[in-house]
Amino acid sequence: MRPAPGEVLHFSEDPDIRMFRPHVSVSSGSWEELVWAVDAERAPDYWFPRQCPRAMVWLRPSSSRGDRQRLIGDGGGHRVHAIEYGWLSRFLEVELYAYRLPAGPFRPFGADGHALVARERVEPLGKPLPVGNLLALHRRAGIQLRLYDNLWPFWDAAVDSSLGHSAIRMRNARPRPQPARRSGPPHAPTAIS
Template sequence: MRPAAGQVLHFSEDPSITTFAPHVAATAQQPEAYVWGLDAVQAPAYWFPRDCPRVLAWPGPETSAEDSRRLGDERVHAIEYAWLPALQSVRLWAYRFDAGAFEPFGTPYPHAMVATTTVTPLGPAEPVGDLLALHEAAGIQLRLVANLWAFMDEVAGSSLRFSGIRLRNAAARK
């Protein structure tokens, strides 16, 4: 599930939210209050249960041919085996918003869209559906690993673009 042109998405396990007000998340690394959204490129990073730790990697223009071959020239999302039942059973919902209220967030490459005013969804929350099927249909390889840290260290030491999300919930580093 991705937003249509001119829209951003917000994923949630709560289908009953009617308005989204800017707030500072408990885990925020910045003091500003935002409503967080995702464009079509970043949406797949949130096709997971909220608290699921994950490492995402993909080739960018600066990626070496050798590093790109490590991924099979595709985007890879990795989670721990322990999180597979949650991935298969979570009921995830998507809220659609007009992108006009949002601006890109993150440097050097934006990783989210943010609004600084209260926003109302364009309609009711939509069920996201089967998260494994979404990954497959998008051509994103989903890797199951015993521990995320080896993969995180591998991609962080490469020329690949990558992101680690909710890593505080990952198994301890071995």
């Protein structure tokens, strides 16, 4: 589910949006009223229930072999998406829709242009398209889908890698694991002279 030339997409669980009006997105870090969309390259970032936390990595020309092996592995493909087990049933059951929007009013947003924004109202080019089975969509696109008890260790590894990476709705992920406590007596303080 990717946009055709001259189009961008907006993914939603609401099948009845008639007009996209600029609004403030609290999670974007911008207080400007905007309409949000994505291009073909970043469309897979939104093949999820809206509130589902997800961490994603993909190959870039500058990615090291070690990082590829560590985070993508031999499972094939060039991209990995990860969610938590607690979101799996919602991922499998959600009814997601793709709205086709004209690309003309949209401009890249953010340092890496990961999203596209318009500052004016935008009318969809037609009825929204049902996205269908998200698991099958990932498979057809060659994207590995992984399940974790907790996303934070995967995300921390992604941030410290040479791979492209993005995370969405991490505020909805399980809390970051606490470091393991050491067993045994604490170390004696070191004397400073």
